[in-house]
Amino acid sequence: MADTTVKLYSNTLRNPVMNGSGTLGYGKEIEPLWPIETLGAYVTKGLSLRPHHGNQVPRVWEERYGMINSIGLQNVGVTRFFDEYFPLFRKKNTPVIVNFFGFTEDEYVACAENIKPDPLIVGLEINLSCPNVKKGGISFGKDPDMVGGIIRQVKAVTPIPLIAKLTPEVKNIMDIACAAHEAGADGLTLINTIPAAAVDAVGKKVPIKGGLSGPALRSVALRAVYEISKAVPVPVIGSGGIMDYMDAVYFFMAGAKAVEIGTVTFVDPFAIPKIIDGIKDYMERERYADMDSIIGCAHCEDLNGR
Numbered sequence: 001m002a003d004t005t006v007k008l009y010s011n012t013l014r015n016p017v018m019n020g021s022g023t024l025g026y027g028k029e030i031e032p033l034w035p036i037e038t039l040g041a042y043v044t045k046g047l048s049l050r051p052h053h054g055n056q057v058p059r060v061w062e063e064r065y066g067m068i069n070s071i072g073l074q075n076v077g078v079t080r081f082f083d084e085y086f087p088l089f090r091k092k093n094t095p096v097i098v099n100f101f102g103f104t105e106d107e108y109v110a111c112a113e114n115i116k117p118d119p120l121i122v123g124l125e126i127n128l129s130c131p132n133v134k135k136g137g138i139s140f141g142k143d144p145d146m147v148g149g150i151i152r153q154v155k156a157v158t159p160i161p162l163i164a165k166l167t168p169e170v171k172n173i174m175d176i177a178c179a180a181h182e183a184g185a186d187g188l189t190l191i192n193t194i195p196a197a198a199v200d201a202v203g204k205k206v207p208i209k210g211g212l213s214g215p216a217l218r219s220v221a222l223r224a225v226y227e228i229s230k231a232v233p234v235p236v237i238g239s240g241g242i243m244d245y246m247d248a249v250y251f252f253m254a255g256a257k258a259v260e261i262g263t264v265t266f267v268d269p270f271a272i273p274k275i276i277d278g279i280k281d282y283m284e285r286e287r288y289a290d291m292d293s294i295i296g297c298a299h300c301e302d303l304n305g306r
């Protein structure tokens, strides 16, 4: 039997497959379809210090190669998540990664401070794509100094491993990854959505501007995972356009220690259990005994420096 477990900090995950933040509600919504403990770890919807209403509809838009969302980070706030929703994960013994954000540095820090360490919490995933209201709306993740600053401040208030989720909307994502690592990030999630818009030809308007996810992202995410996992010595979690088990395998081979699955669950709500089964079957068929023998196996010298 292929061993799909993967060690992430002090937790051993039963498999390396998680959901993408914001794409599986608060966990309980999926329970009628498949048990939450099927996941290696559950990634929370982005949580903030206080509840947040989010944007008006339309908040999602289907495109040919993916989906545009403009949810606006709607969430119930960190306190209510732990009071009302966390007990399910305790009952099901399912590890949790807490995705969180703020609109100021103080909000990020206060939110992280409010998350008490727990044996089930694998890590905090800091969403750096949020607009910094004090700096004219530029996202935290665009500037290496801002990334370093926020990571240092958050690291100072929590002992929980900190995983920096990076936006691809930057000149050089490697510079941002290095800044995050130098500031003490314990891991990286690569990548978040890409800014996009859609046109409604009948209404003659742009009904949505937001983040593009799904297949259009996959090669961009894969390149970030490949290059950054070779250069930066912390676990990398791959996110972006993974639609089936073979996509997940490509990410492992490129260096991802785990993967997050998002948009495909809107196409097929059973995609995650199917991907987990597919990875197991593939490993057995191709005689990979464990995850260590597959993670990073495509790392090699770059061809002609490309």
Ligand SMILES: Cc1cc2nc3c(=O)[nH]c(=O)nc-3n(C[C@H](O)[C@H](O)[C@H](O)COP(=O)(O)O)c2cc1C
Pocket: 020, 021, 022, 023, 045, 046, 047, 067, 069, 071, 073, 099, 127, 165, 191, 192, 193, 212, 213, 214, 215, 217, 239, 240, 241, 242, 260, 261, 262, 263, 264
């Ligand atoms: C509806 C929706 C909501 C999302 N909410 C968040 C969020 O709250 N925090 C975050 O870091 N990423 C969020 N994301 C980004 C996903 O977690 C994921 O990184 C991205 O969609 C790329 O993966 P995918 O192509 O498999 O969906 C959201 C994506 C979607 C589609």
